[in-house]
Amino acid sequence: MGSLDRENVGIGLDLSVGVEGVLPSLARPANASRIFHGIVFDAGSTGTRIHVYTFIQKDPAELPLLEKETFQSVKPGLSAYADTPETAGETVRQLLRVAKKAVPHVEWERTPVVLRATAGLRLLPPKKAQALLDEVEVAFEESPFFVPDNSVHIMNGTDEGILAWVTVNFLTGQLQAKTKKTVGTLDLGGASTQITFLPKFKRKVFESSCLSRKFREDWSFGGLTYKISGIPDGSTGFTECYKEMLKVVKGVIHQPPELQDSNTFYAFSYYFDIAVEAGLIDERRGGMVKVQDYSIRAKEVCNKLSMYLATKPFLCMDITYITCLLKDGFGFKDETILKLTQKVNNVETSWALGAIFDYFQNIKIH
Numbered sequence: 232m233g234s235l236d237r238e239n240v241g242i243g244l245d246l247s248v249g250v251e252g253v254l255p256s257l258a259r260p261a262n263a264s265r266i267f268h269g270i271v272f273d274a275g276s277t278g279t280r281i282h283v284y285t286f287i288q289k290d291p292a293e294l295p296l297l298e299k300e301t302f303q304s305v306k307p308g309l310s311a312y313a314d315t316p317e318t319a320g321e322t323v324r325q326l327l328r329v330a331k332k333a334v335p336h337v338e339w340e341r342t343p344v345v346l347r348a349t350a351g352l353r354l355l356p357p358k359k360a361q362a363l364l365d366e367v368e369v370a371f372e373e374s375p376f377f378v379p380d381n382s383v384h385i386m387n388g389t390d391e392g393i394l395a396w397v398t399v400n401f402l403t404g405q406l407q408a409k410t411k412k413t414v415g416t417l418d419l420g421g422a423s424t425q426i427t428f429l430p431k432f433k434r435k436v437f438e439s440s441c442l443s444r445k446f447r448e449d450w451s452f453g454g455l456t457y458k459i460s461g462i463p464d465g466s467t468g469f470t471e472c473y474k475e476m477l478k479v480v481k482g483v484i485h486q487p488p489e490l491q492d493s494n495t496f497y498a499f500s501y502y503f504d505i506a507v508e509a510g511l512i513d514e515r516r517g518g519m520v521k522v523q524d525y526s527i528r529a530k531e532v533c534n535k536l537s538m539y540l541a542t543k544p545f546l547c548m549d550i551t552y553i554t555c556l557l558k559d560g561f562g563f564k565d566e567t568i569l570k571l572t573q574k575v576n577n578v579e580t581s582w583a584l585g586a587i588f589d590y591f592q593n594i595k596i597h
């Protein structure tokens with residue numbers, strides 16, 4: 232069982248995956264089935280999701296084929312249980328039932344299960360986040376699946392971006408192709424806006440011209456309550472709101488290098504959700520939007536805030552943030568087209584698939 236030919240995909244990730252690499256310490260007969268599985272939990276800020284992948288390794292020198300994904304999600308995210316971490320364990324146990332159905336019994340003990348947490352846990356005080364991760368680990372250890380070292384941890388934003396890129400480029404066939412042409416990916420988390428704003432508000436009072444003057448709400452996170460409101464006697468509207476977002480965007484964006492040489496962009500997660508909320512695309516079908524579509528809609532919404540006060544009080548802020556991120560953060564032109572999709576070839580566009588590749592290729596293959 233030698234190590235396999237590896238192919239560099241141009242972003243410093245080595246992605247060749249061999250079925251042997253997936254069989255930790257379990258020798259397999261030569262004619263064994265070349266189907267294998269991997270389980271990834273995405274502990275996001277707004278929900279926890281399980282992705283169960285079934286791969287087929289036809290040619291050991293090639294990337295495996297992804298035969299299917301079984302996906303399920305629950306809300307809220309683990310960070311909502313910061314003060315009752317045992318509930319986080321329950322959430323994971325509930326989703327592990329999905330994996331038990333999707334993976335044949337005989338495969339359980341060699342099927343790895345990993346959990347990567349993102350913004351929601353990053354924002355929590357480290358002790359509370361750790362207590363949640365510990366509960367997840369207990370639930371994993373009780374399960375019949377293979378729990379690798381470092382199976383449960385918080386991932387940084389750069390990894391999220393790279394692994395989402397890997398996922399989409401794998402699903403669209405770019406990683407197999409002889410040409411080095413790849414597509415760009417844009418993933419925006421639900422807590423990104425909060426991450427960006429909260430540390431700036433030491434008084435914990437957050438007033439914004441992106442919100443209606445009449446808007447007032449308490450928002451709790453990680454045991455703290457923030458008072459969020461419009462500016463009672465201030466100006467509102469797109470121009471003011473954009474200026475506010477610009478201050479934030481300018482300070483946080485590091486332009487991912489792969490954006491520069493791609494001309495097709497897949498955008499998902501919050502880009503998708505907000506486009507649906509704004510009526511730019513159909514939720515089931517997704518669609519193509521130009522950068523200027525976000526900005527035109529942002530103007531319409533922000534300049535009529537009172538109309539959205541009752542139903543979509545944050546839409547102006549969210550869509551202006553996205554517009555600003557695309558234009559002044561990433562430097563996209565108004566005409567740049569984004570493909571908004573939740574799935575490619577029936578598989579969720581999420582960093583999760585990239586994460587299982589990353590796991591497999593890190594196993595020492597001998």
Ligand SMILES: Nc1nc2c(ncn2[C@@H]2O[C@H](COP(=O)(O)OP(=O)(O)O)[C@@H](O)[C@H]2O)c(=O)[nH]1
Binds near residue numbers: 278350351500
């Ligand atoms: N369909 C689908 N939607 C997702 C997935 N991951 C994230 N989202 C959406 O993207 C938004 C981003 O949120 P989330 O992942 O919870 O936040 P993060 O922790 O900041 O990345 C949520 O509102 C979800 O609707 C996924 O795997 N599938």
Ligand SMILES: [Ca+2]
Binds near residue numbers: 275419420421
């Ligand atoms: Ca996410």
